[in-house]
Amino acid sequence: MATKTTKYSEEELIASLKRNQRDAFEYLYDNYSAALFGSVCRYIPDEEKSADLLQEIFLKIWKNIGKYDSSKGRLFTWMMNITRNTCIDLLRKEKGKYHVDVQDNIIQVDAKTHHQPNVSVMDLREILEKLRPERKVLLDLVYLQGYTQEEAAEQLAIPLGTAKSRIRVALKELKIYFEV
Numbered sequence: 576m577a578t579k580t581t582k583y584s585e586e587e588l589i590a591s592l593k594r595n596q597r598d599a600f601e602y603l604y605d606n607y608s609a610a611l612f613g614s615v616c617r618y619i620p621d622e623e624k625s626a627d628l629l630q631e632i633f634l635k636i637w638k639n640i641g642k643y644d645s646s647k648g649r650l651f652t653w654m655m656n657i658t659r660n661t662c663i664d665l666l667r668k669e670k671g672k673y674h675v676d677v678q679d680n681i682i683q684v685d686a687k688t689h690h691q692p693n694v695s696v697m698d699l700r701e702i703l704e705k706l707r708p709e710r711k712v713l714l715d716l717v718y719l720q721g722y723t724q725e726e727a728a729e730q731l732a733i734p735l736g737t738a739k740s741r742i743r744v745a746l747k748e749l750k751i752y753f754e755v
Contacts, residue, residue: 583599585645586645588602588603588650589640592640593640593641593643603636607654608633609718610651611629611632611633611654611658612629614658614662615628615629615658615662618659618663618665618666619662619665624665628662628665631661632657632661635657635661636654636657703715703749706745706748706749710741710748712731713727713731713741714742714745716730716731717742724738724739724742
């Protein structure tokens, strides 16, 4: 994993990725995998398949980073397009397996995700630092480390209701930072 002190601007990250620097790819994975995995899970309900697909997506990003053109959009948007297209390809390939209409699923996911926050994903950890520690640790466990709310409550030895309340309040606070 990339060191926690390593920090890149988007331009520096892109340049490092295009030079195939390992620490830049580790940083990319550490800072974007949770967001991309969340998107994959919206398309693919099978968690194991979603995890495998996430690895395939990062492989595509790695192989195609040289084709990324910052004049056409942000890095995160480009990666989300790769994620979306890879998920759609899988849904079409395994149409009957997930018992979903691909087009309906695409429309539903696009409707949920059409608004992109005006904050870079790389800044998410910095924004989380502004929250109270008891809220920050819950969001980190649930949204960045992939714990369920139940697992996070158990990990912190607090009641599930308390965990849910703290998460809800923290998300309301975060909403302020993501408003356009």
